[in-house]
Amino acid sequence: MKIVQIGVGGFGKNHARILSQLGVLSAVCDADSSRAEEFGTKYSVKHYTSINSLLEAEQFDGAFVCTPTSTHFGIAKTLLQKRKNVFVEKPMTYLSREGEELFELAKKNKVVLTSGYIERFNPAVSLVKEYVKTKRYGELIMLEFHRENRMPLHIKDVGIIYDTSVHDIDTAMWLFDDVPEVIFARSGKLRHDHEDFATIMLGFKENKIAIISSNWITPIRVRRFNAVCSDAIISSDFITQEVKIETHGGTEIPRKNVEEPLLLEIKNFISASEGKEDIRVKPEHAVNTTKIAEAALLSSQKGTPIYLDLK
Numbered sequence: 001m002k003i004v005q006i007g008v009g010g011f012g013k014n015h016a017r018i019l020s021q022l023g024v025l026s027a028v029c030d031a032d033s034s035r036a037e038e039f040g041t042k043y044s045v046k047h048y049t050s051i052n053s054l055l056e057a058e059q060f061d062g063a064f065v066c067t068p069t070s071t072h073f074g075i076a077k078t079l080l081q082k083r084k085n086v087f088v089e090k091p092m093t094y095l096s097r098e099g100e101e102l103f104e105l106a107k108k109n110k111v112v113l114t115s116g117y118i119e120r121f122n123p124a125v126s127l128v129k130e131y132v133k134t135k136r137y138g139e140l141i142m143l144e145f146h147r148e149n150r151m152p153l154h155i156k157d158v159g160i161i162y163d164t165s166v167h168d169i170d171t172a173m174w175l176f177d178d179v180p181e182v183i184f185a186r187s188g189k190l191r192h193d194h195e196d197f198a199t200i201m202l203g204f205k206e207n208k209i210a211i212i213s214s215n216w217i218t219p220i221r222v223r224r225f226n227a228v229c230s231d232a233i234i235s236s237d238f239i240t241q242e243v244k245i246e247t248h249g250g251t252e253i254p255r256k257n258v259e260e261p262l263l264l265e266i267k268n269f270i271s272a273s274e275g276k277e278d279i280r281v282k283p284e285h286a287v288n289t290t291k292i293a294e295a296a297l298l299s300s301q302k303g304t305p306i307y308l309d310l311k
């Protein structure tokens with residue numbers, strides 16, 4: 001397997017580190033020549049400043065795209081047309097119709113396409129998913145997510161819904177194993193060009209619900225969720241990966257199994273590209289998340305719920 005890393009900025013440098021550790025990193029590409037050179041030199045691979053020069057010079061099997069959201073569609077489309085397996089950071093595209101186009105292209109060219117919904121690889125989420133699936137604590141009724149952190153002003157192309165809330169939109173669908181029927185949201189902005197606080201309500205069938213609160217205002221980093229089940233409340237922290245279960249009989253904290261979600265996510269992409277396992281985040285799921293983000297923005301602009309017919 002030969003994998004290239006496109007975008008070695010704040011987050012993409014983590015991909016490059018892991019790909020290098022796994023021995024599959026074959027080149028890096030970044031529009032910023034000093035960053036491209038820094039990481040090319042660090043990992044002893046060739047570096048490029050444009051996708052075209054990368055494609056002309058390198059033979060490779062797959063690519064990680066970790067550039068600003070507004071560039072995802074153009075870069076991913078070029079790579080899929082060249083029959084490369086493609087991992088695009090979240091959100092997969094800015095517009096859901098662009099995501100649908102990528103999905104069709106990947107299907108036609110029989111290559112893997114996925115997006116960086118990393119919480120599906122968080123051991124805490126995997127444990128809660130197992131409990132929900134086996135109904136160990138009864139029926140999952142409600143999910144509550146809190147994702148808060150004072151953010152620097154460098155994200156210019158999207159607001160908090162597309163950048164941050166999408167993680168919880170995806171996790172809610174993953175845990176309920178379903179798509180919402182209705183979306184209602186409120187959002188506003190205090191310090192950024194786009195919305196920097198938002199609360200989104202996703203209504204699933206049988207009145208099940210996910211409430212997603214995100215803001216870029218709170219001075220401390222909070223990333224937590226609660227799963228309200230018929231026989232217990234399960235609380236978890238995405239950062240510490242701790243899970244706490246409160247039942248009628250008392251509180252239980254299962255043994256922690258801390259693993260780096262990014263490593264698990266990258267291994268899944270490599271394995272899926274080799275045809276050895278299924279890709280966990282299917283492109284159609286990533287398109288649904290973008291559709292819900294679009295609906296949440298629209299709902300907060302109009303002040304009304306938005307009904308969707310997602311598959």
Ligand SMILES: NC(=O)c1ccc[n+]([C@@H]2O[C@H](COP(=O)([O-])OP(=O)(O)OC[C@H]3O[C@@H](n4cnc5c(N)ncnc54)[C@H](O)[C@@H]3O)[C@@H](O)[C@H]2O)c1
Pocket residue numbers: 006007008009010011012029030031032035049050051066067068069071089090091116117118163
């Ligand atoms: N999964 C996660 O938890 C997570 C966390 C952070 C960021 N992200 C996602 O990763 C992506 C990048 O975020 P970031 O914080 O690393 O941004 P960043 O601005 O720090 O880095 C982006 C890099 O892409 C480069 N770039 C821009 N346009 C390019 C192009 N056309 N070709 C090649 N390189 C180009 C820039 O020079 C920069 O080095 C975003 O989609 C973001 O949503 C995901």
